[in-house]
Amino acid sequence: xxxxxxxxxxxxxxGRNAYVMEHITKSLxxxxxxxxxxxxSIRELCENAGxxxxxxxxxxxxxxxxxxxxxxQLFGVWKxxxxxxxSLPLSYGIGMIxxxxxxxxxxxxxxxxxxxxYLLKDVILDIVELKPDLPKSEVYAKAFVAxxxxxxxxxxxxxxxxxxxxxxxxxxxxxxxxx
Numbered sequence: 001x002x003x004x005x006x007x008x009x010x011x012x013x014x015g016r017n018a019y020v021m022e023h024i025t026k027s028l029x030x031x032x033x034x035x036x037x038x039x040x041s042i043r044e045l046c047e048n049a050g051x052x053x054x055x056x057x058x059x060x061x062x063x064x065x066x067x068x069x070x071x072x073q074l075f076g077v078w079k080x081x082x083x084x085x086x087s088l089p090l091s092y093g094i095g096m097i098x099x100x101x102x103x104x105x106x107x108x109x110x111x112x113x114x115x116x117x118y119l120l121k122d123v124i125l126d127i128v129e130l131k132p133d134l135p136k137s138e139v140y141a142k143a144f145v146a147x148x149x150x151x152x153x154x155x156x157x158x159x160x161x162x163x164x165x166x167x168x169x170x171x172x173x174x175x176x177x178x179x
Contacts, residue, residue, distance in 0.1 A: 019051075021069065027049035092169075102161070
């Protein structure tokens with residue numbers, strides 16, 4: 001049986017790590033509601049989560065790492081869905097990304113308010129599989145799409161997500177992006 005936070009013994013390493021990850025993420029998100037990330041100490045974060053500092057450092061190097069792990073967790077569902085539909089045009093996947101942001105609007109608004117949207121860049125680069133060893137025409141085409149998408153997302157968040165995911169998808173359905 002595959003181990004998940006719900007079926008792992010709480011005394012196992014996996015169970016303890018899942019507990020730490022869940023509680024420290026909830027703690028950081030709650031603290032971010034009222035504070036900038038720079039104003040949150042590791043001690044405060046750990047006390048609020050009910051864990052020891054050693055548990056924090058065993059799982060993370062920084063507070064930003066907590067958010068990156070959470071973003072990757074959220075995007076895991078999107079990635080699985082995209083793999084099922086990866087033969088469809090890129091604009092379809094782009095639409096799915098904007099729908100993902102709408103589904104998790106409160107979290108992404110919080111990231112935007114705290115000026116942490118830059119944490120999405122690595123996730124987007126991972127999505128387009130931007131690897132330096134690709135042929136130059138492919139790597140630069142993927143870089144163009146990845147950084148364009150990141151720019152669109154950043155502007156969309158700054159505009160407080162005025163446009164719907166469907167509108168953003170239509171805007172991205174330009175011959176340049178639909179191949």
